[in-house]
Amino acid sequence: KIVAVQIKDPIFQAVVTLALARLGVVTVSRYDERIFDAIRVDALIADIPQPRARIDQVILADLSWIRGDPIEPYEVSRTAPDDLCRIILTSGTTGGPKAVGFTHRMLTDRIARNNIVFGSRLPNVPLPTFRSGSFLIRTSKS
Secondary structure, three states: EEEEEEOOOOHHHHHHHHHHHOOOOOOOOOOOOHHHHHOOEEEEEEOOOOOOOOOEEEEEEHHHHOOOOOOHHHHHHOOOOOOEEEEEOOOOOOOOOOOEEHHHHHHHHHHHHHHHOOOOOOOOOEEEEEEEHHHHHHHHHO
């Protein structure tokens, strides 16, 4: 399944995205009508209603999602290093979105390289970007 995540609060969006990755769900962070030319999206998780969404399953998220007891590790889906976990949309050379898939292994490798170059500091870039997202994943695995 591929789930688009469209949440205004960057911290809440990061939490939802990390949780979905942990559950084995492939995510894309930019919901835009043009993404349907690049990928098939199975669901949209958003913090506000999306009346014109061209998708059958729209799930509204709010901060109640992060309340409650944590689940046990055995209750979480197991993922393999070569399983797809994230899709990044690039503009490519045509200006239209192009989908680039990343596996758990690819993200782990990038995180390791970023750790060598940048150390343990988080970057001063907006959270939804790929570079800061990989830093966020690195710090959540520590």
